[in-house]
Amino acid sequence: MDIEDGGAKLIDVARLANCSPATVSRVLNGNPNVNEVVRDRVVRAARDLGYVPNGSARALRSTRTRLVGAIIPTLDHAIYATMVDGLQARLSEKDVSLIINTSGYDIDHEYEQARLLVERGVESVVLVGSTHRPATLAMFEQKRINYVYTYTSKATEAGAAVGFDNEKAGRTAARYLLDLGHTKFAMIAGITQDNDRAAGRRDGFLNELERSGIDQGMVPVVEGAYRLDDGRTCMQRLMDDVRRPTAVFCGSDILAAGAIKYCHAEGIAVPKEVSVVGFDNLEIAELTSPELTTLEVPARDMGRIAADYILASPSQRLHLRQRELAIRLIVRGSTAVVRR
Amino acid sequence: MDIEDGGAKLIDVARLANCSPATVSRVLNGNPNVNEVVRDRVVRAARDLGYVPNGSARALRSTRTRLVGAIIPTLDHAIYATMVDGLQARLSEKDVSLIINTSGYDIDHEYEQARLLVERGVESVVLVGSTHRPATLAMFEQKRINYVYTYTSKATEAGAAVGFDNEKAGRTAARYLLDLGHTKFAMIAGITQDNDRAAGRRDGFLNELERSGIDQGMVPVVEGAYRLDDGRTCMQRLMDDVRRPTAVFCGSDILAAGAIKYCHAEGIAVPKEVSVVGFDNLEIAELTSPELTTLEVPARDMGRIAADYILASPSQRLHLRQRELAIRLIVRGSTAVVRR
DNA sequence: CGCCTTTGTGAAATCGTTTTCACGCCTTTT
DNA sequence: AAAAGGCGTGAAAACGATTTCACAAAGGCG
Secondary structure, eight states: OOTTTTOOOHHHHHHHHTSOHHHHHHHHTTOSOSOHHHHHHHHHHHHHHTOOOOHHHHHHHHSOOOEEEEEESOSSSHHHHHHHHHHHHHHHHTTOEEEEEEOTTOHHHHHHHHHHHHHHTOSEEEEESSOOOHHHHHHHHHTTOEEEEESOOOOOSSEEEEEOOHHHHHHHHHHHHHHTTOOOEEEEEOOOTTOHHHHHHHHHHHHHHHHTTOOGGGSOEEEOOSSHHHHHHHHHHHHHSSSOOSEEEESSHHHHHHHHHHHHHHTOOTTTTOEEEOSBOOGGGGTSSSOOBEEEOOHHHHHHHHHHHHHSOHHHHHHHSEEEOOOEEEOOTTOOOOOO | OOTTTTOOOHHHHHHHHTSOHHHHHHHHTTOSOSOHHHHHHHHHHHHHHTOOOOHHHHHHHHSOOOEEEEEESOSSSHHHHHHHHHHHHHHHHTTOEEEEEEOTTOHHHHHHHHHHHHHHTOSEEEEESSOOOHHHHHHHHHTTOEEEEESOOOOOSSEEEEEOOHHHHHHHHHHHHHHTTOOOEEEEEOOOTTOHHHHHHHHHHHHHHHHTTOOGGGSOEEEOOSSHHHHHHHHHHHHHSSSOOSEEEESSHHHHHHHHHHHHHHTOOTTTTOEEEEEEOOGGGGTSSSOOEEEEOOHHHHHHHHHHHHHSOHHHHHHHSEEEOOOEEEOOTTOOOOOO
């Protein structure tokens, strides 16, 4: 029971401050019903001993862990890393810690990670998109764990949502390209399997084209993972086709950057021969040449607002259950009026 | 005490399996001294009840939290996000959870985050670089918390290190540019205040130049945060100088990309008029035109190896205390022999 | 065939807090 | 002047697991 071994405990503080553990606990938790003199003694004793509360004991007794979990596909993509950065920053202002897990876009793996989070006692979980194993959500509900979807605006009965409407974003891209006079379209989508966001963008894009009389069968869609090389090879497939598109919508800036790189290498002029629209508005959108026209995703805000939802009281949460953020079209040099 | 409220507890499993809590605990923790029949009953009971252990209680009693903390400057920079991705992936293979905090390059803020981590009971902490408040490290040591520096190869008495030698990297850049025949150098460094990595790269660069007879006073060094715009404005300052450099070493690819962008806009030819070397080898190094010559930092490996260190037993750790990873020079199009 | 391990199990103590309850004192109300 | 309430405090129970200890049964050995 040496105080120097691993540090002082609450009872040591109590002894030094000459009061009961209960009083120390009250002081530490900001309970106002403590005499000022005693309070000072406790604060000083805690400081002198270098006392750090034991979070496990605290969590066990109070059933509040001040722990939040996030399961994202990967941190290796700025769109998620930035969201998490915003989320973490806001949470830590309120002394809430964030446990991060990556799923690798695999909802079975996501379930395993979720289980681990539940075991850790997280009070809320941030998820990406709305495609999840029912068992994952059921587990959260059974344990009364609050969860929020991000990158989508569709809340469900039990899950809140902070994000944007992927279909609407796809439609916006289509509308913009249609207005530039294009008639031959293609899309390089992210992998749509188990990915409602990638699928939503594609569906919105195709539906808007269809509304303008362009049959979906006439619009080639290829899918690629979110890496430059995939963008490159996808673009190659599209441009090798007899019916070359003049406008290509990409499910992410990375894919678009790869696509433009391919054009560069092959001497295909962007935007003269083909217009390219990206998605996300990452830093790289300013590095392609020409710079990339894209749809801006408010990743950091999404994280912050998800944090606000989590930090809100249960009653406040009702008002915050569904939050749709705006997607802005950022026009740069990679798109142009179709040439005749 | 309704089982449906928040889930079953260990004692509920024991009751259903018709054995004592101790036995359930043994089964759950893989203790071999349990009869197979009983083990099966317990496993089945746990599954049927959807039992999830309470991590806080477990941690309190066993003094093992299986929690690790990481404090990084920001997640908004791929070099850190990727390291964390590797770290997390490896840790979660062993069911260890990672709490992430960002410091914003501020060692006072880092201390606050560290305190929070200690309170949570993390068993190890991953830090970036070797510049920290003494109080931060003292707190870890007092609590017997294991810590690892990353992005540096200098271990200390109490702290292990997984990373690379920033000075050596700076010297490598200098050597390479010297060998190309350059004589007029400059550097766009990251902010060196409280940042041993940025300072190390600069010092290595300048020292190697000096060894070849180039006085440090003749080498302008400007500092910028890690954003494109900073690279741009820094490059402007360098190029506006009467004594224009023909070779610029940048402390990060982001700065380099901004620098090249500036040259592009001003009609300064890269590499014909000025060679640019970056640092990190991020994805963006392939997106500048010309593509960027840079030094590759093995970010993901660093995270993985830091995880291996953390997961190792105390005796194994002795061998792993200091791990220097190699930095590779990746030559692309942004550098050339000096023109005469 | 007794003695000594080994194996499998349960009862009870324990980890470090928070929370509930009760108590004494002082003030206010009737 | 008695009753009622508020305030500050401490004793003890509780949170849900793991761990220690004890003990019975079974197996090995001389």
